Amino acid sequence: MTTHSLLILPGDGIGPEVMTEVRKVIDWFQTNKGIQFDVSEDLVGGAAYDKHGVPLADETMQKAQEVDAVLLGAVGGPAYDNLDFSVKPERGLLRLRKEMDLFANLRPAQCFDALADFSSLKREIVAGLDILIVRELTSGVYFGEPRGIHSDDNNPQNEGGRVGINTQRYTSGEIRRVARAAFELAKKRGNRVCSMEKANVMESGILWREEVQWVHDNEYPEVELSHMYADNGAMQLVRRPNQFDVIVTDNLFGDILSDAAAMLTGSLGMLPSASLGAPMANGRPKAMYEPVHGSAPDITGQGKANPIACILSFAMALRYSYDLGAEADLLEKAIEKVLADGVRTADLMGPDGGTPVSTSQMGDKIVEAL
Amino acid sequence: MTTHSLLILPGDGIGPEVMTEVRKVIDWFQTNKGIQFDVSEDLVGGAAYDKHGVPLADETMQKAQEVDAVLLGAVGGPAYDNLDFSVKPERGLLRLRKEMDLFANLRPAQCFDALADFSSLKREIVAGLDILIVRELTSGVYFGEPRGIHSDDNNPQNEGGRVGINTQRYTSGEIRRVARAAFELAKKRGNRVCSMEKANVMESGILWREEVQWVHDNEYPEVELSHMYADNGAMQLVRRPNQFDVIVTDNLFGDILSDAAAMLTGSLGMLPSASLGAPMANGRPKAMYEPVHGSAPDITGQGKANPIACILSFAMALRYSYDLGAEADLLEKAIEKVLADGVRTADLMGPDGGTPVSTSQMGDKIVEAL
Numbered sequence: 001m002t003t004h005s006l007l008i009l010p011g012d013g014i015g016p017e018v019m020t021e022v023r024k025v026i027d028w029f030q031t032n033k034g035i036q037f038d039v040s041e042d043l044v045g046g047a048a049y050d051k052h053g054v055p056l057a058d059e060t061m062q063k064a065q066e067v068d069a070v071l072l073g074a075v076g077g078p079a080y081d082n083l084d085f086s087v088k089p090e091r092g093l094l095r096l097r098k099e100m101d102l103f104a105n106l107r108p109a110q111c112f113d114a115l116a117d118f119s120s121l122k123r124e125i126v127a128g129l130d131i132l133i134v135r136e137l138t139s140g141v142y143f144g145e146p147r148g149i150h151s152d153d154n155n156p157q158n159e160g161g162r163v164g165i166n167t168q169r170y171t172s173g174e175i176r177r178v179a180r181a182a183f184e185l186a187k188k189r190g191n192r193v194c195s196m197e198k199a200n201v202m203e204s205g206i207l208w209r210e211e212v213q214w215v216h217d218n219e220y221p222e223v224e225l226s227h228m229y230a231d232n233g234a235m236q237l238v239r240r241p242n243q244f245d246v247i248v249t250d251n252l253f254g255d256i257l258s259d260a261a262a263m264l265t266g267s268l269g270m271l272p273s274a275s276l277g278a279p280m281a282n283g284r285p286k287a288m289y290e291p292v293h294g295s296a297p298d299i300t301g302q303g304k305a306n307p308i309a310c311i312l313s314f315a316m317a318l319r320y321s322y323d324l325g326a327e328a329d330l331l332e333k334a335i336e337k338v339l340a341d342g343v344r345t346a347d348l349m350g351p352d353g354g355t356p357v358s359t360s361q362m363g364d365k366i367v368e369a370l
Numbered sequence: 371m372t373t374h375s376l377l378i379l380p381g382d383g384i385g386p387e388v389m390t391e392v393r394k395v396i397d398w399f400q401t402n403k404g405i406q407f408d409v410s411e412d413l414v415g416g417a418a419y420d421k422h423g424v425p426l427a428d429e430t431m432q433k434a435q436e437v438d439a440v441l442l443g444a445v446g447g448p449a450y451d452n453l454d455f456s457v458k459p460e461r462g463l464l465r466l467r468k469e470m471d472l473f474a475n476l477r478p479a480q481c482f483d484a485l486a487d488f489s490s491l492k493r494e495i496v497a498g499l500d501i502l503i504v505r506e507l508t509s510g511v512y513f514g515e516p517r518g519i520h521s522d523d524n525n526p527q528n529e530g531g532r533v534g535i536n537t538q539r540y541t542s543g544e545i546r547r548v549a550r551a552a553f554e555l556a557k558k559r560g561n562r563v564c565s566m567e568k569a570n571v572m573e574s575g576i577l578w579r580e581e582v583q584w585v586h587d588n589e590y591p592e593v594e595l596s597h598m599y600a601d602n603g604a605m606q607l608v609r610r611p612n613q614f615d616v617i618v619t620d621n622l623f624g625d626i627l628s629d630a631a632a633m634l635t636g637s638l639g640m641l642p643s644a645s646l647g648a649p650m651a652n653g654r655p656k657a658m659y660e661p662v663h664g665s666a667p668d669i670t671g672q673g674k675a676n677p678i679a680c681i682l683s684f685a686m687a688l689r690y691s692y693d694l695g696a697e698a699d700l701l702e703k704a705i706e707k708v709l710a711d712g713v714r715t716a717d718l719m720g721p722d723g724g725t726p727v728s729t730s731q732m733g734d735k736i737v738e739a740l
C-alpha cells in the first residue's frame with residue numbers, strides 16, 4: 001500500500017495554529033479512508049532561526065527534497081524584522097522554492113459566494129470570480145546576481161554614499177517552462193492565458209513576451225493568448241477582474257498582482273496556493289503548498305485565524321501530489337457545507353450574522369462535515 | 371511682465387485631442403486674466419518617430435530643458451508595438467524624465483464624489499478618497515545597467531538560448547531626495563507617509579527602507595512614517611485605500627501601485643500627474659505634467675476622450691510651475707461646477723444620466739464656467 005509522505009512546516013505566527021487543524025483533517029482521512037500519510041514536521045522561518053540560527057536547516061531542506069509534498073504555514077513576523085538579510089525568515093521560504101526548483105506558483109483567486117460581501121469591490125464585480133495566477137517562482141529579481149548593498153563613498157554626488165542593487169534576470173528556458181504550465185492549466189479551465197510584463201520599458205519583459213508567444217505558437221496555438229503591461233494588468237484586475245482566466249507573470253509582478261487579486265475576492269483567509277516543480281520519480285511534480293495569507297502576527301495565538309486557506313492547500317496537495325482527486329473534492333465540499341451552514345471564523349463574520357467559531361472549532365466542524 | 375513658457379507635447383492617440391481643449395483654457399487665461407503664456411508645441415512618442423525616426427528629437431529635448439514647464443498628452447499605440455526597443459514611443463517619455471531629472475512623480479488618486487459610482491469598489495470605500503503616490507521616476511529598474519537581451523547559446527540547459535537582464539539600482543542619494551519630496555508634501559496634507567518596497571527579499575528594498583527612515587529621523591521626525599511591503603501595499607490599497615495619505619515608492623512599484631490606485635477611484639479620465647525635478651533659476655522645480663491615462667487607441671479620433679485629466683494637469687502646472695495658485699483653484703472650481711451640472715464625456719456617463727458631451731464640448735463648457 002502506498003504511503004503518502006508529507007513534510008509539514010508550520011513556520012511562524014498563525015502558521016502553527018492553522019496547521020493543527022490540517023492535522024485533524026489528515027487524521028480523518030487516515031482513520032476513515034485508510035489512506036496512509038507519513039507525516040513529519042519541522043521548522044522554517046523565524047522558528048527555525050530561533051533554534052538553528054538559520055531560517056531553514058540543511059536537514060530540513062534535505063527532507064523537503066525527499067517527500068511527496070511539503071505543506072507550509074507562514075513565515076515572518078515583527079520579532080524578526082531586524083534580522084540580517086541573509087537569515088530573514090523569508091529566506092527559508094526562498095531556499096525551499098529555489099532548491100526544490102518550484103518554478104510554477106499557482107494562485108487561484110476565487111470569490112466564494114457566501115463571502116462576496118467581504119470584498120471591498122461591488123458584489124456584481126467579484127461574485128463568481130475565478131481566476132488563476134501562475135507566478136514564476138524561482139528566478140527574476142528575487143534571485144538574480146549581482147545583488148547587495150555597496151559603499152559608493154568615492155561618489156561625491158551620492159549623498160549617503162551607498163548603492164543597492166538587484167538583478168532582474170530571466171532565461172528563455174525559465175520563461176518557456178512556466179508558460180507551458182500556464183497553457184496546460186488554461187486547457188483545463190477557460191482556455192485563455194494573459195501574460196503580463198513591462199516589455200515597453202524592460203528588455204527582460206521583451207524576452208518574456210517573445211518566449212511566451214513562442215510557446216503558444218509552437219505548442220499551444222489552440223489556447224487564446226494575450227499580452228498586457230503589468231501596470232495596466234493591475235488596473236484591469238481592479239476594474240473588471242473576470243475578464244481573465246489564467247494570468248502568467250514573473251516572480252515580482254506575480255507577487256504583487258496575485259496579492260491584489262486575492263484581496264479582490266474578499267476571501268483572503270480562504271485562498272490556497274501550490275508551488276510546483278519538475279516531475280519526480282513517481283510522475284508527480286515536486287510540490288509545496290501554502291495558504292496565500294501571511295503569518296498575521298496581529299491575531300497570533302488568539303484562536304482567530306481561519307484555517308480554511310491551509311486546509312484548502314492540503315486539498316490541492318491531495319489533487320496534485322497524491323493523485324487523490326476524489327478526496328480533494330470531498331474535502332472542498334465539506335468546507336462549502338460548513339460555510340453554507342453559517343460557521344464563521346472572525347475574518348468571516350459579516351452583517352449577515354452566522355455562528356462565530358474559533359480556529360479550532362472551525363477545524364472540528366470541517367471534520368464533522370467530512 | 372513675466373511670460374510663462376510652456377512646451378506642449380501632445381504625443382499619440384487621444385493626446386492631441388485632449389491638448390486642443392487645454393489650449394482653450396490657456397487662451398482664456400491669456401485673454402481674461404492677462405497672463406502671458408509663451409506656448410510652443412512639438413512631437414513626442416510615435417508621432418516623433420514618424421517624422422524623425424526617434425521618439426524624441428534632440429531639439430525637442432533641448433526645448434524641454436529651457437521652458438518653465440512641459441505638458442505631455444500620452445505616448446504609444448498599437449501602430450508602434452513592433453518597433454525596436456530603442457525607438458519605442460515610451461523611450462521618448464523616459465528620455466524626458468531622465469534628462470530633466472524629474473525624480474518625483476506626484477500621482478494623486480482622488481475620488482470625485484460625482485463619480486464614486488464608477489468605481490468597481492463600493493462607494494463607502496472610495497468616497498472622498500484622496501491619497502497621493504510619490505513615485506521615484508528617474509532610476510531603478512527602468513534605467514539600471516547592465517540591461518539587454520543576450521545570447522546564452524553555450525548553455526545547453528537554457529532552452530531557447532537567450533537571457534534578458536535589467537538592473538534594479540538605487541543610490542542612497544536618489545532615495546533621500548524623493549523621500550524629502552514625499553515628506554514635504556505630507557506636511558501640507560495629512561502628515562503621514564507610508565513607504566513601500568520589498569525589503570524582505572531585495573537588498574535595494576532594504577536600502578530604500580533605511581534611507582527613507584534616515585530622512586525621517588534626521589529631517590522630518592514630526593511626520594508619521596510607516597513601512598509596508600509592496601505586495602501588502604497592493605492588498606491594502608484594494609482593501610482600505612483611505613488608510614493612506616502619502617505613499618512613497620520606487621519607479622517600478624510606483625508604476626503598478628499608482629495605476630491600481632488610480633483605477634480604484636473610478637475617475638481615471640480625471641487624474642492629473644506632475645513630475646518634478648530640482649529647482650531652476652526661477653526657484654521653481656523643473657517640471658512635466660501629464661494625465662495618468664494613456665493614449666487610449668480604442669477611442670482615438672472619436673470625440674470620446676475626457677480632457678479633464680489633461681486640463682487638471684495644466685492646473686497643477688499653474689500651481690507648481692507658475693506660482694499661480696489662485697488661478698489653479700479657479701480652474702479646478704470650474705471643472706467641479708461643470709461636473710456638478712451633469713456635463714459628461716462618454717467615460718463619465720452612468721446610470722444617473724447627465725448631459726453627454728464630446729471632448730470638444732467638455733472643453734467649451736469648462737471655459738464657459740471659468
Ligand SMILES: CC(C)[C@H](C(=O)O)[C@@H](O)C(=O)O
Nearest residue numbers: 075076090093255570571601
Ligand atoms: C514572504 C515573501 C518572501 C513572499 C514573496 O515575496 O514571495 C510572499 O510575499 C509570497 O508572496 O509568497
Ligand SMILES: CC(C)[C@H](C(=O)O)[C@@H](O)C(=O)O
Nearest residue numbers: 200201231445446460463625
Ligand atoms: C508609458 C510608460 C513608459 C510609463 C511607465 O511605465 O512609466 C507609464 O506606464 C507611466 O506610468 O507613466
